[in-house]
Amino acid sequence: xxxxxxxxxxxxxxxxxxxxxxxxxxxxxxxxxxxxxxxxxxxxxxxxxxxxxxxxxxxxxxxxxxxxxxxxxxxxxxxxxxxxxxxxxxxxxxxxxxxxxxxxxxxxxxxxxxxxxxxxxxxxxxxxxxxxxxxxxxxxxxxxxxxxxxxxxxxxxxxxxxxxxxxxxxxxxxxxxxxxxxxxxxxxxxxxxxxxxxxxxxxxxx
Amino acid sequence: xxxxxxxxxxxxxxxxxxxxxxxxxxxxxxxxxxxxxxxxxxxxxxxxxxxxxxxxxxxxxxxxxxxxxxxxxxxxxxxxxxxxxxxxxxxxxxxxxxxxxxxxxxxxxxxxxxxxxxxxxxxxxxxxxxxxxxxxxxxxxxxxxxxxxxxxxxxxxxxxxxxxxxxxxxxxxxxxxxxxxxxxxxxxxxxxxxxxxxxxxxxxxx
Numbered sequence: 001x002x003x004x005x006x007x008x009x010x011x012x013x014x015x016x017x018x019x020x021x022x023x024x025x026x027x028x029x030x031x032x033x034x035x036x037x038x039x040x041x042x043x044x045x046x047x048x049x050x051x052x053x054x055x056x057x058x059x060x061x062x063x064x065x066x067x068x069x070x071x072x073x074x075x076x077x078x079x080x081x082x083x084x085x086x087x088x089x090x091x092x093x094x095x096x097x098x099x100x101x102x103x104x105x106x107x108x109x110x111x112x113x114x115x116x117x118x119x120x121x122x123x124x125x126x127x128x129x130x131x132x133x134x135x136x137x138x139x140x141x142x143x144x145x146x147x148x149x150x151x152x153x154x155x156x157x158x159x160x161x162x163x164x165x166x167x168x169x170x171x172x173x174x175x176x177x178x179x180x181x182x183x184x185x186x187x188x189x190x191x192x193x194x195x196x197x198x199x200x201x202x203x204x205x206x
Numbered sequence: 207x208x209x210x211x212x213x214x215x216x217x218x219x220x221x222x223x224x225x226x227x228x229x230x231x232x233x234x235x236x237x238x239x240x241x242x243x244x245x246x247x248x249x250x251x252x253x254x255x256x257x258x259x260x261x262x263x264x265x266x267x268x269x270x271x272x273x274x275x276x277x278x279x280x281x282x283x284x285x286x287x288x289x290x291x292x293x294x295x296x297x298x299x300x301x302x303x304x305x306x307x308x309x310x311x312x313x314x315x316x317x318x319x320x321x322x323x324x325x326x327x328x329x330x331x332x333x334x335x336x337x338x339x340x341x342x343x344x345x346x347x348x349x350x351x352x353x354x355x356x357x358x359x360x361x362x363x364x365x366x367x368x369x370x371x372x373x374x375x376x377x378x379x380x381x382x383x384x385x386x387x388x389x390x391x392x393x394x395x396x397x398x399x400x401x402x403x404x405x406x407x408x409x410x411x412x
Contacts, residue, residue, distance in 0.1 A: 019392060022228035049235075051243060053262075054261065054264070119366070151364075157329075186365040187365050188365065199390065
């Protein structure tokens with residue numbers, strides 16, 4: 001039986017972090033028959049990353065389509081977006097209907113501020129941990145984790161961790177062997193252990 | 207003494223591979239005072255990746271600016287671009303003046319076809335090795351390497367290897383400690399050994 005396809009919305013906002021977005025998309029992009037990828041932003045059109053390069057949001061929040069998998073990246077822009085009701089309201093509305101809700105790096109600050117992670121185990125970037133955790137104390141923030149799975153919520157640590165988490169999601173939706181195959185195609189050494197996190201220690205969290 | 211800044215041209219073409227471009231840009235983007243990043247293509251404007259998401263080339267080849275560091279990604283699009291004289295001529299002209307010329311994955315096929323790698327030690331994606339090597343027999347193709355440095359030419363293995371190579375370039379231009387710091391900020395486990403290459407064996411090359 002073929003796995004049903006999933007629409008994936010990757011949220012863009014000004015000053016998003018490049019690898020938070022394109023690391024996961026590299027992995028999901030290996031199964032185009034399963035994952036239909038969409039860059040979505042407050043307005044459709046060009047959005048500049050924190051590093052400068054510009055990507056194009058194909059769809060606007062206001063189109064109000066429904067997505068099966070939400071992915072929220074981090075980046076310097078999250079410092080502004082945590083106070084932007086447009087993105088928080090959209091995330092809250094979408095998350096109610098999505099099968100999976102994911103974040104990379106400080107993207108979990110947006111999920112937290114949208115009220116989506118109350119009582120949920122979650123993690124974030126280890127260098128920005130204190131700031132993110134202060135956004136919402138009702139979240140069960142975990143200091144040492146490459147990524148955390150709690151039901152339909154997948155939250156990863158900083159930047160590169162989004163690739164490891166996305167491969168875990170691919171293993172969940174498709175299967176382990178396929179996820180390992182995708183990592184191999186990308187010549188990527190997948191950290192399959194969600195507890196692997198040398199960066200928590202480096203940043204004095206444990 | 208402050209390190210002089212470098213202009214970095216990352217070449218885009220239709221069906222480029224996302225992580226080949228944005229993995230390296232994540233790393234170079236951590237030193238904006240040193241690396242000035244530009245996406246450059248045959249025509250300025252939107253360019254669709256192999257995975258679908260669109261990025262914006264800020265500059266066109268015809269502007270004929272000079273860049274200090276060239277980075278050529280791979281992706282399905284290289285199969286077409288190896289026969290495109292516009293990109294090959296531009297690479298040849300630029301490479302004559304550039305301080306460093308780099309490729310990720312099958313991007314080395316374009317450097318090879320532009321005649322830039324004759325007598326140079328180089329590598330490429332391990333799954334596509336036979337196709338790339340057949341593009342130009344005058345290149346000293348290396349079957350087992352995460353990346354290869356030969357003078358001012360840096361060529362990496364497939365997709366993820368571009369991040370390891372780019373950190374090595376950052377260590378060359380800035381210093382080792384800074385490159386390690388950037389890997390840590392990205393929560394990236396940098397493979398610092400250019401000879402690390404389990405994928406050569408997986409794909410039957412050694």
